[in-house]
Amino acid sequence: MGVMKRVSTIFKAKANKQLDKLEDPRETLDYSYQTQLELLQKVRRGVADVATSRKRVELQMNQVQQTSDKLDRQARDSLAAGREDLAREALTRKAGVQSQLTDLQSQYASLQGEEEKLTAASQRLQAKVDAFRVRKETIKATYTAAEATTRINEVFTGISEEMSDVGLAIQRAEDKTEQMKARAGAIDELMASGALTDALGGPPPDDIQAELDRMGAGHSIDDELARMKAEIAGGGAPKEITGSSGQADPSVAQPSGTSFQKEQPGSGGA
Amino acid sequence: MIIRIMGEGQFRLDDSEADELNKLDVALEHAVEQNDEAAFGSALHALLEKARAVGTALPADAIEPSQLILPGEDATIEEVRDLLADGGLIPG
Numbered sequence: 514m515g516v517m518k519r520v521s522t523i524f525k526a527k528a529n530k531q532l533d534k535l536e537d538p539r540e541t542l543d544y545s546y547q548t549q550l551e552l553l554q555k556v557r558r559g560v561a562d563v564a565t566s567r568k569r570v571e572l573q574m575n576q577v578q579q580t581s582d583k584l585d586r587q588a589r590d591s592l593a594a595g596r597e598d599l600a601r602e603a604l605t606r607k608a609g610v611q612s613q614l615t616d617l618q619s620q621y622a623s624l625q626g627e628e629e630k631l632t633a634a635s636q637r638l639q640a641k642v643d644a645f646r647v648r649k650e651t652i653k654a655t656y657t658a659a660e661a662t663t664r665i666n667e668v669f670t671g672i673s674e675e676m677s678d679v680g681l682a683i684q685r686a687e688d689k690t691e692q693m694k695a696r697a698g699a700i701d702e703l704m705a706s707g708a709l710t711d712a713l714g715g716p717p718p719d720d721i722q723a724e725l726d727r728m729g730a731g732h733s734i735d736d737e738l739a740r741m742k743a744e745i746a747g748g749g750a751p752k753e754i755t756g757s758s759g760q761a762d763p764s765v766a767q768p769s770g771t772s773f774q775k776e777q778p779g780s781g782g783a
Numbered sequence: 784m785i786i787r788i789m790g791e792g793q794f795r796l797d798d799s800e801a802d803e804l805n806k807l808d809v810a811l812e813h814a815v816e817q818n819d820e821a822a823f824g825s826a827l828h829a830l831l832e833k834a835r836a837v838g839t840a841l842p843a844d845a846i847e848p849s850q851l852i853l854p855g856e857d858a859t860i861e862e863v864r865d866l867l868a869d870g871g872l873i874p875g
Contacts, residue, residue: 515805515808515809515811515812516808516811516815516853516854517786517804517852517853518851520853520866521787521850521851521852523867525848630790636843637843640842640843640844641844641845643844644844645846648846667847668846671845671846672846674787674849674852678787678789681789682789682790
């Protein structure tokens with residue numbers, strides 16, 4: 514029968530079932546109006562909840578960014594002090610923090626999308642509820658049993674369809690905010706314990722992915738180390754370690770498994 | 784003919800568009816049955832694009848039942864299956 518028709522049939526069957534519950538169609542209209550007002554409240558609360566979650570994620574993004582900046586500074590300071598091993602450690606942590614940040618950014622975008630959708634749904638529902646109230650009063654004022662059934666059926670089915678749609682949207686948004694709350698809570702705890710940099714994103718990835726990540730992170734960290742060294746060297750007071758010509762081409766010292774191996778000062782590699 | 788895109792609103796379409804929409808809908812249904820996520824995504828997208836292109840949005844205060852109801856753009860196969868499963872997902 515096709516997806517479109519089946520969904521529509523299910524929505525209609527649901528409306529009809531409610532319509533059959535009450536004997537006088539006029540009661541149905543009043544009862545439905547009450548339900549609409551409740552749903553309107555619910556969708557507004559939904560918008561507020563999503564906004565709260567979004568703000569919380571925003572706050573965490575700022576905190577994580579600060580951590581990242583701090584690690585970056587520490588890496589620079591370590592290099593300036595001739596401690597490349599410390600700098601490497603700081604940059605490794607920074608890579609982890611950056612992946613948290615990317616994750617938070619996508620959560621933020623998703624919540625923002627949800628908020629926009631619910632806001633639009635809330636406005637549509639408000640407009641329909643207002644229109645429904647007017648039509649309800651008109652139908653009741655001019656009520657004759659014969660013609661009312663058709664008109665009431667139509668308006669009731671129409672509004673009931675909208676309510677089902679909005680109800681589903683609220684459920685989706687609630688599910689999403691619940692997930693976000695759980696994750697945000699976890700990050701807050703990590704922040705409080707100072708262990709954020711150990712978190713590196715939840716469940717352990719599979720072995721191959723872990724190795725790939727390690728290699729990828731190793732390379733970019735080496736690149737970043739080289740950049741910092743160059744900056745510090747160019748920025749005056751070059752340290753003896755960083756001044757060695759051996760680090761001119763950092764990429765040659767990177768066979769896959771050894772990317773975390775410390776370079777010996779002045780060893781020159783290759 | 785009035786159709787609803789869930790989460791988006793209602794559109795009025797000329798009845799002559801029904802055939803074209805039904806063709807796209809058959810592809811969508813097939814993708815759900817085959818549990819083919821990629822085919823589902825493109826079929827749903829094509830169907831929604833078509834509906835929006837040939838339809839005119841109903842004003843927000845219109846209260847009319849829809850002849851056809853389409854899942855929203857970001858719906859998953861799982862959600863559509865739940866939707867079709869005797870309306871188990873529909874609240875209220």
